[in-house]
Amino acid sequence: MTALAQDAIPQNPARRFEKVCAILEENGNQPQRLIPILQAVQEEYRYLPEDVLTFVATGLEVPPARVFGVATFYSHFALEPKGKYCIRLCDGTACHVKRSLPILEAIYKRLGLSSKRTTTEDMLFTVETVACLGACGLAPVVVINEEVHGQMTPAAAVKMIDEIEEREKVIS
């Protein structure tokens, strides 16, 4: 795990669950608040670590299977850590007919990823496709973290990745 991922997740057990406790408390330890709780946990850790899920189950007094069931059902919950930059390519209908797939292929090729392996080894990039981002007027669309980029081309997408890598090199 890189320094970056370690920053996000304190290793000391007491500190590690401090934040989860606060989230559980904010939601009144109510099992029906499970989805907002998991959303808040994911916001904090960038994914849902297994031991944290078990902790949540204990805190809510529900079986861990129920928590895992919900966490695996919804596509927004990630059970594995994601990269610092999450590249989401829209493959909604409008983007699809405007040729979003060649963009995905170009991004995969640039980062050496595939539909099976979606995060780069240095934990810098995660590549996902989403069904629709609702920015169909700008199709095809690529979103990097929260920033929306419209009317994309394979070359422009690769250029954005180059720029991020450059910036990251300067920082480190």
Added chain:
Amino acid sequence: MSARQQATSHPDPLMGALRRVVICAGTGCVANGALKVYAAFQERMRERNLPIILELRAEDDNQDKTAITRSGCQGFCQMGPLVTVLPENILYTQVKPGDVDEIIATSLIGNGVVERLLYCEPATGRTCTGTGDIPFYTRQQRFVLGDCGMIDPENLDEYLRHGGYAAAKKAFVELSPEAICTEIAESGLRGRGGGGFPTGRKWEAARRRASAKKYVICNADEGDPGAFMNRSVMEGNPHSVIEGLMIAARAIGADETLVYVRAEYPLAVQRMRRAVRDAVERGILGENVFGSGLNLRCEIMEGAGAFVCGEETAMIASIEGQRGMPRPKPPFPAQSGLWGKPTIINNVETLAHAVRIVREGAARFRELGTAGSPGTKTFALTGHVANTGLIEVPFGTTLREIVHNIGGGVTGTDGSIDPAGFKAVQIGGPSGGCLTEEHLDLAMDFDSLRSVGAMVGSGGLVAMNRDTCMVAVARFFMEFTQRESCGKCVLCREGTRQMLALMDDIIEGRADETTLPLLKELALAVQKGSLCGLGKTAPNPVLSTLRHFAAEYEAHVRDKVCPAGQCKALRQPWINADKCKGCGKCAKKCPVEAISGELKQPHVIDQDKCIKCGACLASCKFGAVEGLPGGQA
């Protein structure tokens, strides 16, 4: 009355200001840099010492000032960022921060127009000054969307000034719950989320249930890929959604409301949360609403990315903190919904229409649309048309009007207008079907679309040109529903997977004469054997394309040819004799010895031997191998 007059006929959009610059801050325009333009306007105006205000308040003296405000989605997403100057009503398109100085000098200090930033109609080359003469706008009837592109979504004052919450007040103070249900029933309003169920009947059923606790849920889980109407309304006019919820709550006697928003819409979530907070602070929501003695709460909940949660009972399960799986109906949610209490679930757009019906009356609402489907409908017009964006038209409008007049015509793959390029429109997303040339003059409403095997759905309209492979489009939707199936019903879970496998066989050249009959049989079985709308409608795109584009399927299956040239596996690589230098490298690399030719002479590929692996393409230094993906196709 033109669309924009409709929007500006509200009392005084200037609210006493000298001029108003409205910068569209919908997701589309923001992606294109609208916020930088907004910042540039502030900066440049300050540099020039021109008096500006950023938030219009009716009680302030705004007389000598220019208001610089943001609005929700103005609909014309492709031309963003959009900047409107009022009262002249000039619309500037694709504005960059560098253009701001010129706009200030010409249109704010002077009274002129910056010609180069005006919209130019692609078909005729005519420049249009404002929304008053752009066909994209003049041919629409914008009611739900009218205020979206004008008012500042984060300013409650402005919503109030535009007559906001008057209908909610009327509902709580003047009208009885029965009267509201009767008015909605008389208007003939049908659910805009897809099914088209009469809203009045739904409300009446919930009103009649005796229960101390009832709920109203706003379905804003707009999962249909290619649709963004609800997002735009929530981003552009969030208070109208809250007002609709208030009316529905009053009509059935609920004291708790909830908006279930799709998590992919962060801006909509943020604006809805802000709107609820402002409404609570102002005493519009909370205890003793409008002095009626009734209480009302509103909560915003973010979904977690499951398409099936758009289904009523699955959404209820999700709100209760469970996996979003549907359950059999009856009991209907109006009888036993959230936590077993009577619950109604309405789409964002339905609620926005309800506000107008209570404010202006059922008769006024019925003036537009058809007898069976009164009122207007918003559509997200996307795909291969010149003007993509958000539109609102009365039911009964023809497809020709939408695609050719509002959409400005079909575009070819290079983006230019192709007058003969129209192939089909996919309507209703993964549950819908396609409409073809023969349907161009069909008056579209809930019933007429159902009669031709399509549906209004939530309102995604994706236009496709002649270079689109309909088999690939059907496969795309099949893949979507297969992925999104919750797994409860065997025929939906396994049936969609098998249908997808059959579609892959067709696209990758493995299909034989048994494939199509099997596909059809399976499609009908999935329709019958699934519990909820997702499974019941999942085969629709396949059935509809089979019906209208049978020849295209036949070509894939029998001749192993994709007429549109899109399906990779059916493409045939060939060597361009003009570019081939005859180096022989490709012949050496070919694993099946399909390439032959003399040295220094153009080589040829034997199509019978070729396995389309692409080794020749990768080895050629001269770009002479064509017809394969990644090459010059």
